Amino acid sequence: xxxxxxxxxxxxxxxxxxxxxxxxxxxxxxxxxxxxxxxxxxxxxxxxxxxxxxxxxxxxxxxxxxxxxxxxxxxxxxxxxxxxxxxxxxxxxxxxxxxxxxxxxxxxxxxxxxxxxxxxxxxxxxxxxxxxxxxxxxxxxxxxxxxxxxxxxxxxxxxxxxxxxxxxxxxxxxxxxxxxxxxxxxxxxxxxxxxxxxxxxxxxxxxxxxxxxxxxxxxxxxxxxxxxxxxxxxxxxxxxxxxxxxxxxxxxxxxxxxxxxxxxxxxxxxxxxxxxxxxxxxxxxxxxxxxxxxxxxxxxxxxxxxxxxxxxxxxxxxxxxxxxxx
Numbered sequence: 001x002x003x004x005x006x007x008x009x010x011x012x013x014x015x016x017x018x019x020x021x022x023x024x025x026x027x028x029x030x031x032x033x034x035x036x037x038x039x040x041x042x043x044x045x046x047x048x049x050x051x052x053x054x055x056x057x058x059x060x061x062x063x064x065x066x067x068x069x070x071x072x073x074x075x076x077x078x079x080x081x082x083x084x085x086x087x088x089x090x091x092x093x094x095x096x097x098x099x100x101x102x103x104x105x106x107x108x109x110x111x112x113x114x115x116x117x118x119x120x121x122x123x124x125x126x127x128x129x130x131x132x133x134x135x136x137x138x139x140x141x142x143x144x145x146x147x148x149x150x151x152x153x154x155x156x157x158x159x160x161x162x163x164x165x166x167x168x169x170x171x172x173x174x175x176x177x178x179x180x181x182x183x184x185x186x187x188x189x190x191x192x193x194x195x196x197x198x199x200x201x202x203x204x205x206x207x208x209x210x211x212x213x214x215x216x217x218x219x220x221x222x223x224x225x226x227x228x229x230x231x232x233x234x235x236x237x238x239x240x241x242x243x244x245x246x247x248x249x250x251x252x253x254x255x256x257x258x259x260x261x262x263x264x265x266x267x268x269x270x271x272x273x274x275x276x277x278x279x280x281x282x283x284x285x286x287x288x289x290x291x292x293x294x295x296x297x298x299x300x301x302x303x304x305x306x307x308x309x310x311x312x313x314x315x316x317x318x319x320x321x322x323x324x325x326x
Contacts, residue, residue, distance in 0.1 A: 038095050043071060047292055056069060077099035078107060093271070094258040098166045098254060100258070119263040127166075128292075130223055132197060134197055137204065141225075141239070142224045146178045149180040153181040156204065161186075171184060185202050198218070210291065225241045234289055268300050275297050
């Protein structure tokens with residue numbers, strides 16, 4: 001699962017007022033009554049932001065109101081999250097990713113609780129993680145990569161999209177599972193890590209498939225495996241970590257819809273239905289696959305369970321691996 005990639009900044013300015021028990025904005029006869037704000041706590045143009053902009057026009061058609069996508073970056077996604085958590089207009093929602101389950105274990109002094117401040121609506125897309133190596137690295141598959149790392153403990157360098165991101169935590173989880181010791185090299189984004197991989201500055205990357213794909217397609221690096229349980233539609237020739245001897249290993253970035261905690265169940269159902277319809281549209285699905293996503297749509301109940309279990313698993317990993325925000 002996909003753990004975000006922004007710098008962890010101070011959060012003192014995120015004062016959060018408790019939402020009213022009965023919000024007049026939710027009590028209108030017809031919802032939505034105007035355009036819907038979708039807060040995206042990531043930079044414009046990235047894979048997660050692009051996926052949101054692919055999906056929302058189709059959702060707007062179903063709901064009868066358009067979406068306004070706004071990027072609110074900073075503090076590992078908690079600035080944008082805080083804006084939605086304290087919203088009370090009935091028309092502000094959050095498009096969040098793995099930082100939603102990582103931040104509670106890494107950020108201190110947050111003025112809201114991720115576990116209680118939001119109403120999960122649907123998991124929408126997954127961004128498969130991938131292990132890729134530079135062209136002259138002496139490994140043809142994941143087993144040989146692990147063997148090479150064991151032969152030189154602490155010498156193999158692996159880049160990710162940054163400290164405390166999905167790539168970093170996925171790398172930690174894989175290294176622990178495989179019994180290897182590697183050097184983590186954090187970057188400001190997966191694309192930067194992939195470029196250094198292509199130049200030979202680092203040995204490998206553990207980042208998203210969409211970030212590593214261009215340098216592999218250019219013949220400047222090679223895939224070892226992807227972090228999904230099943231092979232990825234856009235890369236059917238790349239084996240999974242799961243099938244490569246690490247049964248059950250599943251570590252990928254993801255994105256989904258959340259509302260403020262006070263969102264009525266009827267509105268959650270409307271949003272969920274609109275998402276399901278959008279993701280089922282063949283044109284939408286094709287566009288999501290093209291940008292490196294695995295489209296999906298879950299029920300609010302399944303997404304709530306996914307987030308809760310992910311948060312608990314991440315807290316355990318962060319504690320046991322002694323991971324710190326830097």
